[in-house]
Amino acid sequence: MTLEGVTQAPSTSTEGAAAASSAAASPIAAFPIGVSSAAASSAAASPAAASPIGVFSAGASPVTVPPGAAPPGVLEPPRYLGSRRRRPAVSTAVRVAVPLLLVAAWWYGTGSGAIPPDVLAGPGAVLGALGELVATGQLGDYLLASARRAGLGVLAGGGIGLLLGVVAGLSALGEELIDPTMQMKRAVPFLALVPLFISWFGVEETFKVVLIAVAAAGPMYAYSYLGVRGVDRKTAEAARGFGLTGPRLVLGVIIPTALPNILMALRICLSVSLTGLIAAEQIGATEGIGYLVTLAQQYYRSDYMVLCILIYAVLGLLIDLAIRGVERLAMPWRGHVAAR
Numbered sequence: 001m002t003l004e005g006v007t008q009a010p011s012t013s014t015e016g017a018a019a020a021s022s023a024a025a026s027p028i029a030a031f032p033i034g035v036s037s038a039a040a041s042s043a044a045a046s047p048a049a050a051s052p053i054g055v056f057s058a059g060a061s062p063v064t065v066p067p068g069a070a071p072p073g074v075l076e077p078p079r080y081l082g083s084r085r086r087r088p089a090v091s092t093a094v095r096v097a098v099p100l101l102l103v104a105a106w107w108y109g110t111g112s113g114a115i116p117p118d119v120l121a122g123p124g125a126v127l128g129a130l131g132e133l134v135a136t137g138q139l140g141d142y143l144l145a146s147a148r149r150a151g152l153g154v155l156a157g158g159g160i161g162l163l164l165g166v167v168a169g170l171s172a173l174g175e176e177l178i179d180p181t182m183q184m185k186r187a188v189p190f191l192a193l194v195p196l197f198i199s200w201f202g203v204e205e206t207f208k209v210v211l212i213a214v215a216a217a218g219p220m221y222a223y224s225y226l227g228v229r230g231v232d233r234k235t236a237e238a239a240r241g242f243g244l245t246g247p248r249l250v251l252g253v254i255i256p257t258a259l260p261n262i263l264m265a266l267r268i269c270l271s272v273s274l275t276g277l278i279a280a281e282q283i284g285a286t287e288g289i290g291y292l293v294t295l296a297q298q299y300y301r302s303d304y305m306v307l308c309i310l311i312y313a314v315l316g317l318l319i320d321l322a323i324r325g326v327e328r329l330a331m332p333w334r335g336h337v338a339a340r
Contacts, residue, residue: 121303126310129303138287143311145287149205149280150273153212158269160213161220162262166250168221169228169258182221190215191279203284208277215276216269223265227258263327270319274312 086094103123109115110122117125133139164182167174193214201207231254239253255262281290289311296304 118302121306125303126306129301129307133307142287142289142292145285146277146281146289149208149288150212150270150277152209153276154216154266154269154273156209157213157216158220158266161217161265161269162224164217165221165224166228166254169225170250170254179225182218185214186218186222190218190276194279194283198283207283208280208285211280212273212276215272219268219272220262220265223261223268224258227261228254230261231257259330260327263323263330267320267323270323271316274315278312 085091106120107123110117110120121129130139133142164178168178168182169175190211194211197207197211201210235257236249236253239249244252277288278290278293281288282294285291285294289308292304293308295301296308
């Protein structure tokens with residue numbers, strides 16, 4: 001190293017410090033290296049510097065950040081991804097909005113004369129028919145008779161369908177033996193079996209219960225079969241590793257895992273049972289809601305016809321609420337799946 005290099009070093013550092021101090025005092029120093037002095041001067045003199053929208057530079061291209069957003073390089077707080085359930089009052093209001101609108105339209109149409117009474121009875125006439133049935137005590141008797149028949153039919157048909165669905169879902173041999181017959185049975189409308197069942201069982205209670213059971217067995221088999229086939233194989237293997245086999249494996253792992261499908265099948269079975277109940281109680285019955293429909297048809301009482309329709313609608317709503325309650329108790333985690 002020469003003497004000139006040694007003597008020039010302090011001057012170089014002095015010049016660097018002076019340049020750094022002048023750069024710190026200059027507004028152009030706020031811009032990164034690579035931006036020309038003309039661009040830096042125009043950016044420093046631009047009124048956008050006083051705008052609430054910040055302008056940041058990434059290399060040679062400015063990045064505009066909208067108001068309220070975090071600048072580049074600043075982390076934003078994570079957005080809440082959980083489900084926010086509506087308040088019970090709001091949810092109830094939304095659920096009853098459409099039925100109330102239908103009732104209001106029905107009331108207005110019959111009250112204004114736009115719908116003749118012989119076409120559709122008004123709410124007042126239907127309430128009068130309901131009062132007659134309540135006063136005579138027939139409404140309770142008819143409801144109990146229909147509930148008994150539907151309950152026995154769904155219990156028998158749903159139990160058989162569940163058993164066949166589990167066997168067909170677990171075993172390849174069971175599927176080969178059961179599934180073709182059940183698929184053929186599903187293709188046959190159960191109402192087409194009414195004449196055959198009458199010749200076999202007569203028109204007494206056995207005929208009615210068997211018809212409802214046949215109607216309920218199909219949906220229960222199909223949904224339980226799909227539910228069992230949808231069980232993860234790793235879950236079953238892990239259960240076998242803990243010593244669960246045979247009935248313990250089915251009752252402890254398979255059935256609980258397939259429970260969503262089974263409850264959906266139960267909801268459909270109860271709805272289908274109402275259809276079978278109407279057909280069964282119109283033949284050789286002396287009580288029941290279907291029998292009341294037959295009387296209304298014979299005497300051309302539109303008020304009783306509409307009343308029976310409303311009774312079936314209320315029964316369907318109660319069935320749905322009951323199944324929802326069972327789902328909340330048996331599967332509490334499913335309440336957090338639906339987006340609210």
